[in-house]
Amino acid sequence: MTTIEKMDKHANETQEIAKQAIDLWQHEVVFSWRWWLGVIITIFTWLFWIKYHNKESRYRLLLAGFFVTTVSISFDALGVQLGLWSYRYEVFPTIPAYLPYDLALMPVVIMSMIQYKPYYSPFKKSFIFGFLTAFVGEPLIVLTDIYKIEKWHFANSIPIYIFIYLIAHWLTTRKEFKEVT
Template sequence: MLSLGIIPWIIWLKIHDKKYSGDLIRAGLFMTTLSLILDSIGVQLGLWIYPYDVIPFIPGYLPWDLTLIPITVMLMIESKPAWSPLLKSIIFAVLSAGAGEHLAIFLKIYHPIHWKPIYSIPIYIFLFLISNKLAKSKIFNSNFNSNF
């Protein structure tokens, strides 16, 4: 789990286009913040648990929320710029809820109690679309060509 929190950032730093760093980091920080909040709410409401802690007293969802989710979003925003943000959001949602959550369940690092991965799909779509909008917003002098 510790390597899941570090290796994706190293890969992202090497492969992303540096001129978009600020725009992508803004989107990634937004996604990180909302992921942490939503995960915390889900755990507190008893919808799911993370039975594995990376470090004692630090929740097991941190590698997902601080690394995997924002890195995936940032890479998807930057790649295939001609693709529709809605299409990208659907791909992100299906990969995250379908593959990511099921893999975490299989690895026993995430255990849904009153939640099904399919419930996450509309949430992931919505969060991706907002992150994409933030990354490409002219308000922040974005380097991306916004097609909104």
């Protein structure tokens, strides 16, 4: 069997597994309480941000939020693909990441932290964010059976969360933006 034939066979197997996952999602996940929890988290998190964000800093904060979303989805999908963790009860069945976490909680929490007490040390904020997210946020989502850890530990997430926060903060302090008030 040639390399191309092997790759085609693998692609066909992957597509069949994806079809089975979508079928399972349609019959057992969508409209379950865990699915609704994800939808509600996503909607209310963004409604909170829309109501309480600093309007003068909107685009600067959204730049940070877009960065956080992009990195979160990328790292999350990579972790799923490498078998480090898995998700059940996804809001959308074809994306290997938990979108309420990556598209709502992560960016909105970071954007809110950046705008709250803007002169407080970003390093201290990043450590607070990293530890709380790893040791409170992740265990809570495990308790709901939405998130299953395979070959990972909560503590492994701390430096990643710190890095994401610090880069997001750095993006918001570029000279192109008006100072936070």
